[in-house]
């Protein structure tokens with residue numbers, strides 16, 4: 001074995017050249033685990049620092065005196081281009097939904113799964129709705145929804161939960177409630193339900209993934225947002241390091257966008 005001059009940053013053992021290049025950390029799990037965690041933490045801190053810098057940049061652009069404690073979310077951005085929802089994509093979603101409804105019925109007949117689902121159905125659904133989230137997601141335009149593709153993240157468990165909550169709903173009605181909501185026009189290359197003015201599904205029938213997800217920019221202010229749902233705030237959406245939109249919302253929910261010069 002050829003060893004390098006470098007030592008493991010955790011246990012100080014000499015490292016092979018390969019370990020030195022990849023690490024510098026040895027293969028011991030008690031060294032690799034904490035080292036990886038430390039790298040992730042420092043990457044997160046760096047990203048948070050970049051978001052804070054963008055928040056300052058945005059304040060300079062709008063050139064207004066605002067409360068210095070005003071929360072500023074820095075979020076991604078999606079280009080606002082719409083196209084008709086193609087027949088091919090409608091069919092793909094229908095296929096996905098049919099298979100999830102069938103699987104959901106199987107889950108409800110499973111003696112182990114059913115009690116778990118019944119417990120979950122009794123729990124309150126995740127609710128991150130607050131003015132801060134509304135402003136952030138509107139300013140962003142729904143970047144994360146691009147991953148919804150032709151499935152909208154709907155799983156058999158999501159459908160099974162609805163079946164438990166509303167036992168009178170038959171499979172055909174369940175199917176139709178989604179198909180009826182498919183928009184004519186959607187954001188290009190995004191989820192089949194991603195309409196120009198946001199998600200076409202009510203929160204109650206969205207997937208658990210959709211209802212539970214928040215991006216890092218919102219997560220920076222998560223505590224504040226859950227303590228105060230009517231928080232005045234600013235949101236900045238960024239595309240490849242360029243600020244593209246700045247949205248402000250007041251305590252009453254009035255939202256305005258500030259013009260941003262095209263720096264591209």
Ligand code: SF4
Pocket residue numbers: 075076136137138140141142143144145213214215216217218
């Ligand atoms: S959660 Fe984040 S990425 Fe998703 S729409 Fe809202 S601001 Fe955009």
Ligand code: SF4
Pocket residue numbers: 142144145146147148152153191192193194195198199200201206207210
């Ligand atoms: S169902 Fe709605 S919230 Fe979920 S990915 Fe699609 S558009 Fe976004």
Ligand SMILES: [Zn+2]
Pocket residue numbers: 008009010011012013025026027028031
């Ligand atoms: Zn080590």
